[in-house]
Amino acid sequence: MPIQPLLQTIRRRLTALSDTPYLDAQVLLSHILGQRRSWILAHPDPTLTAAQRQNLTRALHCLESGTPLPYVLGRWEFYKLDFILTPHVLIPRPETELLVEKAIAWLRDNPSRRSCADIGTGSGCIAVTLAVNVPGAKILATDISPTALRVAQENAHKHGVEGQISFLGDNLLASVAGKFDVICANLPYIPTSTLKTLAVYGQEPTLALDGGPKGLRLIQTLMADLPRSLSPGGLLLLEIDSSHGPEVRRMAQKTFPQADVQIHADLAGHDRVLAVQTT
Numbered sequence: 699m700p701i702q703p704l705l706q707t708i709r710r711r712l713t714a715l716s717d718t719p720y721l722d723a724q725v726l727l728s729h730i731l732g733q734r735r736s737w738i739l740a741h742p743d744p745t746l747t748a749a750q751r752q753n754l755t756r757a758l759h760c761l762e763s764g765t766p767l768p769y770v771l772g773r774w775e776f777y778k779l780d781f782i783l784t785p786h787v788l789i790p791r792p793e794t795e796l797l798v799e800k801a802i803a804w805l806r807d808n809p810s811r812r813s814c815a816d817i818g819t820g821s822g823c824i825a826v827t828l829a830v831n832v833p834g835a836k837i838l839a840t841d842i843s844p845t846a847l848r849v850a851q852e853n854a855h856k857h858g859v860e861g862q863i864s865f866l867g868d869n870l871l872a873s874v875a876g877k878f879d880v881i882c883a884n885l886p887y888i889p890t891s892t893l894k895t896l897a898v899y900g901q902e903p904t905l906a907l908d909g910g911p912k913g914l915r916l917i918q919t920l921m922a923d924l925p926r927s928l929s930p931g932g933l934l935l936l937e938i939d940s941s942h943g944p945e946v947r948r949m950a951q952k953t954f955p956q957a958d959v960q961i962h963a964d965l966a967g968h969d970r971v972l973a974v975q976t977t
């Protein structure tokens with residue numbers, strides 16, 4: 699079948715499942731064909747082999763039974779880098795790119811400060827992106843999930859930055875002794891009762907999403923540990939739920955009374971990243 703009718707057929711099957719069914723159809727087909735999206739649009743008549751047709755049928759069944767596209771593909775793009783994904787890790791979100799952008803800018807402005815920590819690393823998207831973009835950075839990536847840590851390690855290897863990142867299975871900073879110039883974390887922040895009403899519930903790991911009764915359980919615990927782990931003059935960057943801005947600002951001001959505390963909005967204008975520049 700020529701490419702356009704095939705794309706339209708896939709699009710129709712994905713319409714009820716996605717806000718971007720045509721884009722998803724292109725991404726899926728380019729994955730099946732092992733080509734870039736621009737290639738499939740420039741080659742209107744590729745012939746799918748029997749194996750490719752079978753893979754396409756299988757992928758569409760997975761999508762129709764509720765598996766998110768990134769898990770079907772086994773990979774997803776974050777900050778222009780390609781990450782290996784399994785259902786054991788959160789699918790990297792574009793909002794998290796804001797946190798990474800702030801961390802990279804700070805590290806470039808402070809060339810003598812290179813020790814970083816990424817708490818709750820998941821796929822490793824934050825740690826690996828920092829390592830790729832700031833070659834001298836040394837990063838500790840932690841997660842309480844051993845299966846997530848394995849995915850993060852694979853991603854570090856894929857991008858050739860395993861020498862810059864050490865991995866640790868830990869409950870937040872519980873067994874971490876050193877101090878860091880930059881601490882980044884995108885911890886679970888969805889209140890338990892809200893999570894159960896969302897489409898992501900059961901599709902992505904609950905361990906990566908459930909932030910306890912008010913969504914702030916892990917952030918509060920981490921905040922209490924930070925004074926011993928953040929170097930003087932260091933930077934804390936935390937991704938937050940859009941409704942948590944005022945509360946996390948209060949927490950940060952209480953923990954670091956001398957610090958410059960800011961909340962940055964994402965592209966949709968929602969509070970998204972807490973930045974604490976200590977003195």
Ligand SMILES: C[S@@+](CC[C@H](N)C(=O)[O-])C[C@H]1O[C@@H](n2cnc3c(N)ncnc32)[C@H](O)[C@@H]1O
Nearest residue numbers: 788790818819820841842843869870884886906
């Ligand atoms: C929201 S996901 C973020 C993953 C990744 N950093 C990202 O931005 O896509 C949160 C991660 O924190 C981990 N996590 C949950 N509780 C934790 C804890 N007590 N200590 C360390 N990591 C934890 C989860 O396993 C999950 O990988």
